[in-house]
C-alpha cells in the first residue's frame with residue numbers, strides 16, 4: 001500500500017470513528033460503552049480509534065489503551081473472515097476447553113485475540129455460551145459446535161479448506 005493510500009485510509013477511518021462518537025456523552029464513565037460502540041462499527045480498535053476516543057473524552061490515550069488491553073472483549077487487530085471462539089466456561093473447562101484452545105492455537109499458529117496473517121481466521125475465548133451439554137464448545141462464526149476435541153478442530157478447518165477450494169473453482 002502506498003503512503004498516499006494509507007493516509008487516505010487513515011483519514012476515512014478517523015472520519016468513521018468521529019461519526020460514531022457524535023452525539024455521545026463526553027463523561028469519562030462512557031469510555032467502555034464508546035469503545036464497544038466503535039468496535040461494533042469498525043470491527044476492532046485501531047490506534048486511530050483509541051486516539052479519537054481519548055480526544056473526545058479529554059483523557060490521556062494511555063488510559064484508553066490500558067482499558068482496551070485489560071478487557072479481552074476488545075480487539076486490537078482487524079477481525080478475520082471467520083471467527084473462532086473457544087468456550088472456557090466451567091463446564092467446557094472441565095471437559096478440556098484448554099486442550100481445545102491449544103489445538104486451535106497450534107493449527108492456526110496464533111493466540112487468542114490474534115488473526116491469521118491471511119486474515120481468514122481470528123481466535124478468541126468466551127465465557128459460557130449456554131450449551132454446556134455439548135462441552136467442550138467452540139463457537140465458529142456464531143454457530144456453537146459441540147464436543148470440539150483436537151480431531152474435530154481438524155475437521156472444521158478441513159471443511160473451510162474445501163469451501164475455499166470450491167469458491168476458487170467457481171471463479
Ligand code: FES
Nearest residue numbers: 087089092128132
Ligand atoms: S461452559 Fe461452555 S457452553 Fe457453558
